Structures are given as C-alpha cells and as structure tokens.
Amino acid sequence: MSTVVKTTIGEAKHHFGETVTIGCWLHGKRSSGKIQFLQVRDGTGFMQAVAVKNEVSETVWEAASRLTQESSLYITGVIREDTRSKIGYEMTVENVEIIQISTDYPITPKEHGVDFLMDHRHLWIRSPRQRAILVIRAQIIRAVQQFFDERGFHLVDPPILTPSSCEGTTNLFHTKYFDEDAFLTQSGQLYMEAAAMALGRVYSFGPTFRAEKSKTRRHLIEFWMIEPEMAFVDHEENLQVQEQFVAHIVQSVLENCKKELETLERDTSKLEQVKAPFPRISYDDAVKFLNDNGFEFEWGEDFGAPHETAIAQSYDKPVFITKYPTSLKAFYMKPDPERPDVVLCADLIAPEGYGEIIGGSQRIDDPALMEQRFQEHELSKEAYQWYLDLRKYGSVPHSGFGLGLERTVAWICGLDHVRETIPFPRLLYRLYP
Template sequence: MRATINTIGQYEGQTVTLGCWLANKRSSGKIAFLQLRDGTGYIQGVVAKDEIGESDFQQAKDMGQESSLYVTGEVRADDRAPSGYELTVHDVEIIQDTQDYPITPKEHGTEFLMDHRHLWIRSSRQHAILKIRDVIIQATYRFFKENGFTKIDPPILTANSAEGTTNLFHTKYFDEDAFLSQSGQLYLEAAALAFKRVFSFGPTFRAEKSKTRRHLIEFWMIEPEMAFCDHEESLDIQEAYVVAITQAVLEEAKAELQTLGRDLAPLENIQAPFPRIRYDEAIERLQKKGFDISWGEDLGAPHETEIASQFEKPVFITHYPQAIKAFYMKPEPGNPDVALCADLIAPEGYGEIIGGSERIDDYELLAERFKEHQLSEEAYQWYLELRQYGSVPHSGFGLGLERTVAWLSGTEHVRETIPFPRLLNRLYP
C-alpha cells in the first residue's frame, strides 16, 4: 500500500511503498542505509544484499543524490530514528538515477545556493523554514476566521500609493500609469466599512534599493482593517494574533524547529500582554545607551535591536512623531504632533514585524493632509469619500510574513523565508 513518511507510524509492522528521493546514503559491507525524503518527512531505509539480491543492491548503492524511486519495505519502530521509525527495504524501483547533483553536503557559497534555489529548497533546513512559513499561513487564516474577519483581496495594480512614497514599481496600464501595490490598506479601509472586520494576505512590492537581511523587493503582507476599533483595541488584536501564530509554530512545527536547532525558550515566553512604550521613552532609552538620536528622528535597525534587547517579549513602540509617519494616521487627541500608531519589534534582533495605526476618520483633516503631502485629490477622491459617507473610528495594521518567519524559525536572513526571493540584484530563478 502507498504511504507517506509523515503518516508512517500508522503502518508499523506492515509493508508499504513510498514515492521518494534519495537525500543521502552510506553503506557498510552488505548493508546500505538510504536517507529518504518524500516532501512530508525523512526516514531511513535499510537495504540488505541478502534481502533484495546482489544486482539490485549494487544499483541501490550506486544511486546518486536526489535520485527518484519507489521503495517498498516493512515499517519498524526505532527509538534512535528522528521519526521513530525506519524501513526494512524489500524492493527498490528507480525512477531516475540522478548523477552529479549540484548541491552536495560540502559547503557552498550563498550566491551559488541562490542560483540553485529551485534545488536548494529540497534541503532539510530550507524545507523546515518553508514548512514553518506554511504553519504561520494556516494559523493566520484560522485566527482571522475565528475572530470574525472577512478575507478581501485588494488589487495588485494600483493608480496611487498607500504610503505616499516614491518607492514604487511603475508600469503602463494601457494608456495610463500604474504601480505594483506596496499595500492593500486603502482598499481594505473601504472594505472594513462594508464588512466591519477584514483582512488581506498577498504579495506587495517595494522598489527600495536595500541589501539588508530584513528586506525583500517582493514580500507577503497580512493586513487587517477594523471598523469601530481604536488604537488600543488594535494593539490587543495584534498581541492575540502574534501569540496565536507563535503557539501554532510551537505545536505544529516541532520537528522543523528541531531541524533548525531553534532555541524554544524565547518563543515559549511569547504571551500577552506585550510591553508598550511611547516613542519618547524609546528615545530616552537609546540616549542613555549612548545612541546619537534626537526626538523626531526615525528608528533604524540598530535602535530597534537595542530596544528589543531590553525586553523578553515583543515590544510595542507607540506614538511616533506625525512628521515621520504616513499621511493617513490619526493624531493623538490634544497632541497633533504625535500619531496614534505603533510598531511591534520582535525579540532577538529581528526588528519590526508589524506597523499599524488608527486611521484619520475626519473628512476635513484628511483633506488637509492631502495638501500637506501634495497628494492628488483626484487620484484619492474615492478614499476621501470614505470619510464623507458613514465614517467611523477604524484601525489597522500590517504584518510582514517573511520577517515573522525569520524570527520564529531563527533564520538570519529573510531570503531563506520565501520560496523564490526577489532581491535587489536577483530575479533568477
């Protein structure tokens, strides 16, 4: 009967057939040990010459790394095996004998591995990272469904920018200018006024010429928007969401975390509430640590890392100066120079994973912001009309999937947290 490695325990003592690839092998006299993978897990197949015959045994020994095959054998419990089981092989049917596989157990440079990303994702480490990504994605859909959110898909081609910046990819939309979306937020605000709680989950594009370990050109964002929701309630929802995906990874990706050698203690500590400090306090903390930074300046990666190091959980930095934040952020009542916003900074030096704010819900104030930021009222007329017809207090946030995968998996660079990364100098494969 056909089986998969992740369900192999159901067939202890039975004979099964696996469709798999040869990840590695070693032999000792009349016994060969095949490290097999089938996309769901790894298992060792033990091949004895006396069991399958000399010709088939020699063929099994000579197979190259990543050869594809059908393996039939008896499932046996083995406490020493990572999966708890191994396969006593009775028959090997080679589908393709692969020779000279480019990625070998020796050390390879990053550029070489990135050039062979289509093959590199087969390795145990890359496989584990991308499985953790999948767990986060599945947990995301569960969380928002359980909390009354409707999935909305904003357009990828847009006529304007959500952030009012110039870091956009330009294209032609027949005889009009268009841009690849850097955020679905504006459209989600419209949807929130129709469905109350909505979220999107899709690719975003930012033409930033950055080479840091935290940046990609194309990345995936989870963006919820909530009507009748103020800044503080939004922070509570952000906390609950981050706790939910962290717990999902701890519970559903144990094997993958083990493969990566991830220290679980910091993740097990991720419980609400998270500490919340105002931007003013963050600046004071940084100045006390010797950083040359003044009120009104934005925080960079070193600043975020320092603040995060002072806490054991993710930390919210709230109430940034309005001048360094987006035009749509609502000012703090009685303090118009400060925005009702927050960035969530992950522990262990992984930086900002969420940015969010309460949105301006007043028509006149938003129209004024358009003028201050020199935004086209014609292009944004539909967005302004949301404040004209049934405007309500509303808030939202965006979580960067790849940065979150990097943090939860303990991966240093975001290029390993997406199947095929798009970087400043990389569009292949």
C-alpha cells in the same frame, strides 16, 4: 492477495509492521558492504531505509547500489519502530524501483557560497534546513487564517495593480496599464479600509512590492503582507488584537513544528515566552532610553535597526513602540487628540534583533483633517477620490495594521537573513530563478 499500501514518510508511523510503498528521492547513502543505509525524503519528511544484501534479491541490491543523490524511486518495505531515529521508525527494504538516476547533482554535502546556493534555489529548497523553514512558513499562514477566521474577519483581496501610491512614497515599481500609468502595490491597506466599511472586519493576505535599493538582511523587493482593518476599533483595541495575533502564530508553530524547529536548532525557550499582553514604550520614552544608553538620538528622528535592537533587548517579548511623531508617519494616521504632534500608532518590535514586524495605527476619520493631509502631502485628489469618499459617506473610527510575513518567519525560525524565508526571493540584484 493483499495490496501493498502506498503512503508517505510522514504517515508511515501509522503502518508499523506493514509493508508499504513510498515515492521518494535519495537524500544520501552510506554502505558497510553488506548493508546499504538509504536516506530518503518525500516532502513530508526524511527517513532511513535499510537494505540488507542477503535479505533482498540481486536485482534490488543492484538497484539500491546505483542510486545517487536526488535520484527518484519507489521504495517498498516494512516499517519498523526505531527509537534511535529522530522520527522513531525506519524501513526494512524489500524492493527498489528506480524512476530516474540523477547525475552530477550540483548541491553536495560540502560548503557552498550564498550566491551559488541562491543561483540553485530551485534545488536548495530540497535540503532539510530549507524544507523546515518552508514548513514553518506554511504553518504560520495556516495560523494567520485560523486566527482571523475564528474572529469573524473576512478575507478580501486588494488589487496588485494600482493607480497611485498607498503611503505617498516614490519606492514603487512603475508599469503601463494600457495607456495609463500604474504601479505594483506596496500595501493593500487603503482598499482594506473600503472593505471594512462594507464588511466590518477584514484582512488581506498577498504580495506587495517595494522598489527600495536596500541590501539589508531584513529587506525583500517582493514580500507578503497580512493587513487587517477593523471598523469601530480604536488604537487600544488595535494593539490588543495585534498581540493576541502574534502570540497565536508563535504558539501554533511551537505546537505543530517541533521537528522543524529542532532541525533549525532554534532556541524555543525564547518563543515560549511570547504570550499576550506585550510591553509598551512610547516614542518619547524610547528616545530617552536610547540617549541614556549611549545613542545620540534626537526627537523626531526615525529608529534604525541598531535602535530597535537596543530597545528590544530590554524585553523578553515583542515590544510596542507607540505614538510616533506625526511627521514620521503616513498621511492617514490619526493624531492623538491630546497631543497632535504624535499619532495613534505603534510599531511592534520583535526580540533578538529582528526589528519591526508590525506597523499599525488608528486611521483619520475626520473628512476635513483628511482633506488637510492631502494638501500637506500634495496627494492627487483625482487618484484618491474614492478614498476620500470613505470619510464622506458614513465615516467611523477604524484601525488596522500590517504584518510582514517574511520578517516574522525569520524571527520565529531564528534566521540571519530574510532571503531564506520565501521560496524564491526577489532581492536588489536577484530575479533568478
């Protein structure tokens, strides 16, 4: 007596002509009276299962008839090739074993408002579009780890609770650490600098928090950052790593997530052009470009979303904007030796209006200049003494950058808002579910 193979929708293509069992949920159903077409999903994909009335028992037919949206079941049948199907195969049903009948599932095929969907985010992520986004997010994470692992980087986990700000800003979530004040981290970078002095090339990958009261389509309160730091690497080498990194991520998604990109109706022709090297424009030239194209913009101002979008539209790849004014950037960025009013930094601007996805720089390695910056920014030496020690004991040229995962997901998926890029987004007025 042969045992029926238990498999998944994603693996069913390896079982043509075989009888298999799949644990799944009913996504949708239609019937012609004598045939029931069951659209089922199991997390690995979606598949059609066809139940023919005169080919199954009355018990199986009745069980299939009882199924409602998001009911859970084990379905058994023969996997058959079907060229009309998006996945190339379907199941001819032999048996249906109901696990639970779902009643009054709140998300129906009709249109729902954003607030309703966000209130039901725990269920919304079951939909084909949201599943596709989360699959692509997972592939991006795999590509990130692969890129750094293959290049000799070590993964280092910085603390989430910190005694001070990374960039001297006030947009921090405050908490009590027993009898001390503490903050949720806004970046792991300073700790990565310490790790780079021990391990050479490192990266962190974890959640960060910004208490900015922002409601734009590019901002989340809680988001994930990838932050590499590299000893003995200068500004130019840093840019090369960044462009190779982003190109690797995009090509990995194109190669491994074709079905998901199709589900999102993403124009992949634009992503296919994302290969290193990337174009570069200095802050000075960017200001001139904006003034020449109808923007009133003065040197020393920071770029907003309309400015970044206008600059990006001139290129078919991500573009680096380099060497910003020193006054605009964080205290730790190294001034250009030939021009101290700008720093050796760059922001990487994604195409199609998605804005900055990477910020990076060469770091100050001169102890005296770092002490000066501390005074200028009124930073607490007590809180940062460990950071000053990095310049005191074996200081070296070093560089790093931070890539925001959710903005990168939004760009690659072609989404209108970052709230769909993370399973459970934390927004200005949303802490549920």
